[in-house]
Amino acid sequence: MAEEAESKKLYVSAEDAQTYVEGVLKGNGVPPENARIVARCLVGADLRGVDTHGVNRIPSYMARIRQGVLDPKAQPTLHEITPVVAQVDAHNAFGFIAAHMGMAKACEMAKTYGIGMVSVKHSNHFGMSAWVVQQAIDEGMMSLVFTNSSPALPVWGGKEKLMGVSPIACGAPAGKEKPFILDMAPSVAARGKIYKAKRRGEKIPKDWALDAEGRQTQDPAAALEGVMLPMGGPKGSALSVMMDVFSGVLSGSAFAGHVTNPYDPSKPADVGHFLVAIKPDLFMSLDDFKQRMDYLYQRCVGCEKMAGVDRIFFPGEIEQLTEERRKAEGIPYVDAEVHALNEEAKKVGAETIKVKQQ
Numbered sequence: 001m002a003e004e005a006e007s008k009k010l011y012v013s014a015e016d017a018q019t020y021v022e023g024v025l026k027g028n029g030v031p032p033e034n035a036r037i038v039a040r041c042l043v044g045a046d047l048r049g050v051d052t053h054g055v056n057r058i059p060s061y062m063a064r065i066r067q068g069v070l071d072p073k074a075q076p077t078l079h080e081i082t083p084v085v086a087q088v089d090a091h092n093a094f095g096f097i098a099a100h101m102g103m104a105k106a107c108e109m110a111k112t113y114g115i116g117m118v119s120v121k122h123s124n125h126f127g128m129s130a131w132v133v134q135q136a137i138d139e140g141m142m143s144l145v146f147t148n149s150s151p152a153l154p155v156w157g158g159k160e161k162l163m164g165v166s167p168i169a170c171g172a173p174a175g176k177e178k179p180f181i182l183d184m185a186p187s188v189a190a191r192g193k194i195y196k197a198k199r200r201g202e203k204i205p206k207d208w209a210l211d212a213e214g215r216q217t218q219d220p221a222a223a224l225e226g227v228m229l230p231m232g233g234p235k236g237s238a239l240s241v242m243m244d245v246f247s248g249v250l251s252g253s254a255f256a257g258h259v260t261n262p263y264d265p266s267k268p269a270d271v272g273h274f275l276v277a278i279k280p281d282l283f284m285s286l287d288d289f290k291q292r293m294d295y296l297y298q299r300c301v302g303c304e305k306m307a308g309v310d311r312i313f314f315p316g317e318i319e320q321l322t323e324e325r326r327k328a329e330g331i332p333y334v335d336a337e338v339h340a341l342n343e344e345a346k347k348v349g350a351e352t353i354k355v356k357q358q
C-alpha cells in the first residue's frame, strides 16, 4: 500500500491504540462499554490497513461531539418488527454502536430463523464496513452490510455532489481458508483516502476526483471541493443509489443528498444502515458449506495468473494479511498523526498514544 513508502513511521501496538482511543472517548463522555466497541472498530480498521477509517478519525469525531452534533452518551434502541426484522434507532449515537447492536440482533435472529434483517436510522458514520462483516463471521454468519453517506459523488451524467461514496460490503465464513470479505466504496477511491493525502501533504492520482470546475485534479484540497468519480461510470453511480435506497429511504434516515458530511458541524449526520445476517447451513450441512467456500477460495487464488501478477488474493485477504502483520509489528502512524491524536488526549486529560521503542 502507498502509505508503506512514506516518511518515517511510528509504530503503536493494537493494545496501546485501543487504550488510547478508549481513554479519549471516555474523556469525551462516551460510556466505557461503548468506548470499547468504537475503539475496537477503529483499531480494527488500522490493523487491516484501512488507515483512512481508523484511529486518525478521532479528531473529527471528537469535534462533532464538541459541536453538539454527535451524542456521546446516546444509547440506540431496538424495536422488533417481525421475528426476522428489527429496527434500531441510533438516537444520534456513534454509528459503530448502532451497527454493532443491529448486527448482533440480525445474527441472533438468523441463528433461529435462518435470516435476520435490521434497518438502522438516525445514525452516524460507522467507518470501515468490514468490521460489521467480521462481527457476523465471528458468529458464523454470512452478511450484507450497507450504509449511506454524505454527498460526494454525482449520479451518472450529473456534476453536483448528490450520492455518497457509500460502501457495499458482504461476507461469508469459510472452513480452513480465509473468509470472504468484500468491502468496497463505489468510487474509484474512498474519500477518506483524499482526506489522508491532504493530511499527509500528498498528491492524489488523476482519476480519483474532479475539482469544483469539473476538471481532473491531483490536489486533495481541490478534490474535496469537487466530486469523487464513481468506479465503472454509471455502474458505480447506480451502486451508490442502491446504498441510499436500502439504507436511507427504507430506514427513515436522511437520503437523496441529505446526509451530513462528517466534517460539517452544522447538524447531526442522520446516516442509515441496512444489515442482514444469513445462516450459511440453510440448504446443506455447515461442513459442506465450508468445504465449498474453501474450494471457491482455492479455485480463485490458484487460477492461472495474468502476466506480471505474482499472487492472486481473495476479496478481503490482503487486509487479513495486513492485520496479521500489524498485530505482530504494530500499526504505523506518521508524526503529524500522533501529534494530532495526542492533542485530543490532552484536551480531556486522557493518556497520550504510546509509541513503540524502535
Ligand SMILES: NC(=O)c1ccc[n+]([C@@H]2O[C@H](COP(=O)([O-])OP(=O)(O)OC[C@H]3O[C@@H](n4cnc5c(N)ncnc54)[C@H](O)[C@@H]3O)[C@@H](O)[C@H]2O)c1
Binding pocket: 050, 052, 053, 125, 126, 127, 128, 129, 130, 147, 148, 149, 165, 166, 167, 181, 182, 183, 184, 185, 186, 189, 190, 191, 192, 312, 313, 314, 315, 316, 317, 318, 319
Ligand atoms: N462508512 C462510510 O461512509 C465509508 C465510505 C467510504 C468508504 N468507507 C470504507 O473505506 C474502505 C476502503 O474502501 P475502498 O473501496 O477504497 O477499498 P479497496 O479498494 O481498498 O478494496 C475494495 C475491495 O477489494 C478487495 N481488493 C482490493 N485489492 C485487491 C486485490 N489486489 N485482489 C483481491 N481483492 C482486492 C478488498 O479486499 C476489498 O474487499 C472500506 O473499508 C469502506 O467500508 C466507508
